[in-house]
Every structure is written in structure tokens, then in C-alpha cells.
Amino acid sequence: MTLENYNYMRELAEKKLRLDRRQEFEGRKITIKDNVINHSDGSAYVELGKTKVIAGVKVLNGTPFPDRQNEGALVVNVEASELASKYGEDRINYSIEVGRVTDRGIRESNLIDLTKLVIEEGKTVSFVYVDVVCLNNEGNLFDAANIAALRAILNTKYKIAGKEEIFTLPLNRENLAISHTFTKINGAIFFDPSAEEENVADARFTIGISEKINSLQKGGNGFFTPEEVDFCAGKAIELREERFKILMDNINS
């Protein structure tokens, strides 16, 4: 990005305007395709504007962790892949951060009841692996990865070796912690940053929200004031409804 463009975007932001003519808190269009990967137990392809991600869920047998004998396990991994785009920050660190924040939202909201994933007490439990790969990064990988992971979990159907029936994951659907990412550019706050906006942004703030706030992550080199944090939380609560509808669209209860 040239210095001219950089300054132009920051000047626009000061007037609360965006390069792609969106409103301050207008998200980009979300498109979801289910079950795109036939080798996975559940999968989803999500487009958030031009950001494209695929999430795949695999449920496999494993031995429980020594400190949690009667619980299954959840493993979430996000890969900001090299084919997706060039990354300003260190790609691997970025992947880890996105992965851990996505994991935190799903885990802390207790979306999956891990205690129901026990096959044989103390010996065999189910491990739920959620892998998200970014195919094209046009900004806001946090939200795209979160939506793809949630949708893939929602449509997961799996078999357990030695058993006939098909299982679905034990979910508490009211606990869908949906991620909402805000960006702060030159003092102004916007929702759902594009790649260009991420390039010029001072700070980032991701809120994972179900009935309550389940995860927060401040990123970037800038700062937020306590008032701004509260403001973003309020906005996220308002915005959640719309994303929840999109996420649950066509999911049979």
C-alpha cells in the first residue's frame, strides 16, 4: 500500500467513511455452503465478502487427558494459509492467535458438552477436531473462521467405530458464541474490517458473544479506552441477531 493511499484511508476514517462505502457498522455479505468436504464429518465453506474459508470437523476416538478422564476433547486449529494472501504480520503467529481466539469462543461458551463424548469411561472418548483453512484473506479472518467453525460443528454427523448409528454432537445451541470484530482507525471504530482497513488500522477488538460475552481479544498496536470497550460490547450485542439468523439458516433443529 502506498503512503498516499494510507493517508487517504486514515483521513476518510476520521470522517467515519470507509473505502468500500459501507456504513460504520455494516458487515459484509455472508454466504455459507454446507458439507463441501465429503471426507469430513461436518464441513462448511464460508465467504465473508471476499474472505473465503473452509472448516472441516473430524470426530475421532482417543484416550482422555489424565486430568479429565470423563470428558471428550475439543481441538480447534486455524491456518492462515500461504496461498491466501500476503500477510503483514508474521503468518504463523497470526494463525496461532486466530486459532486460539476461535477455540476460546467455542470452548468457553460450552457449545459442545464434552462430558457427553465419553465412549468408555476412562479409556475412550471422542476428540472433536475443528480445522479451519483460509483460502483468501480479504480481512477479518477472526469472524470468518468463527462462523465457518460453528457452522461445521452444527452440521456434523459422525460414526463411531463398532457402532451402527449416526451421531450428532451434543450441542447447547443457545450457546453459539459468534465472533464480532471491530477495528479502530484514526480514532474511529468500524465493524468487520476489510484487508485494506486492517492494513491501516491501529487496533482490533474481537468479541465472541452468545447470551453473554464469552471471549474478548484486543489486537494491534493501538489502544481502546474503557468507554470504547463498553461501546463495542453494546454494538456486538445488537449485531449478533443478524449473524445468528444467517448461521442457523437451513439448520434443522
Place this chain on the structure above:
Amino acid sequence: MRTLQKGSGGYLKMYEERFDKRRFDELRKMEAETGVIPNAKGSARFKIGNTEAIAAVYGPEEVKPRHIEKADRGVIVCKYDMLPFSVPDRAKPGMDRRDIEISQVITNALNRAIVLEDMPRAMINIRVYITQADAGTRCASLTAVSMACADAGLPMRDLVAAVAAGKIGDSICLDLTKEEEDFHEGGATDVPIAFLPSKNEIVLLQLDGKVTREELKKVVEMGKKGAMEIYELEKETLKRRFSNESKS
């Protein structure tokens, strides 16, 4: 006595007295000193309860690897590591995914605190080790690092004061211990938060657990209060360090 009452939802509603008898807004006992690593440009040790962090700062120096160099400002490379003997089991030596994430959020906070515009084409190397862990390690690290940076004489906007606030049951608490953090029946929520106190800027904020918007507001307020106390200790420690220097 631990006063624990089961609520209707099956989980603990009230957390009336803390396990270690502290007030809800009380920090654990703190210790801080600078100059613990004479080889480094600046160094500091910060202990809060049973959590201890040691930080060392080297630089500004030549940027290595060259490709991370920035023409208009300095860069910070900060590595956080939990030592193998810092936790009840053994932590594997080297950095895991958690360490990398924490290094990243600490670096983000420092990028705001240190005036990097003053040192183009330079790099500051920071290492922080956790020798003992009892929750709140990323906050203790950040506090230690900010003192070490001041000790090294780097230009800073303000010191960073960091503390973990949180919620157990329905009670908002300050400076959680590991025992409280793992108290899942109570629905423990952990909120590490770091301020540049004199500017009222939040430079690090994370959360995992369950809080409402109103509770979040209270938690942030509580964090601010704790951060101010830590800020005073930091200033005290640094004053001591610089007055000693003038005498010798």
C-alpha cells in the same frame, strides 16, 4: 471456611469469601526490583503472590533478521516463556502455541507504550521468563517488562500496569489465583487487562468465560483500580533505582 452455595443452575452462585481470605478488590502481595540481570540493558523482577516474572531488555540494537526492519520506526521482539519447573507438571522447554500468543499480545501492548518512532531501523529484544506460575502470568510479565524497559532508559509514553480481573460465581474479583481460575463449578471468568494508567488507555484485553455487558464494565473498572496500585509500586521501584544511581 469456604462458603460455597450451589445455585439453582447447578453451579455456584455465591463466592462469599475468597480461598485465601483476600478482599475481592485486593491484590496479592507484590515485590518488585530492577537490575536483577546486570548483563542486560535493563531488567526487572516482579512477583505477585506466587507468580513471578523476570524480564530482560537488550537494545536498541541492529535489526536481525533484516527483513523485519522498519525504516520509520523501531521494532520490538518479545518472547515470553514459561520455564519447565514453573508449573505443577513439567512444562516442555521452548515456546508452545500459548507462549507464542502471549508474546504477541505483550508485544502489541509494548508497541503502544514505547516510543518506537524515536528509534528507526533499530530493534529491542525482550525476554521474559516465568519462574513460578500461579495465574496472571501474562500480566505479571507485562508489568516486569515495562519496568525493565524503564530501567533500560527507553523512551516510553507511560509504564504499563497489568492485572487479571475476573468473575467467580457472581462476584467480581481482582487478581485471581490458579485455584480460583480453575474453579469451573463457579463459572470462573478470567480477564487479563493492561493499562497505560495516566492515559486511561487499554493496551491489552482478553477474556474467556461468561460475563454480561454490565459485568464487563465492572470488571474493567476493577482492573483499572488494581492497575493503579501496581502503577504506584512500579514508580516507587524505579525511583529507588534511579536515586541509588545518583549516589554511587
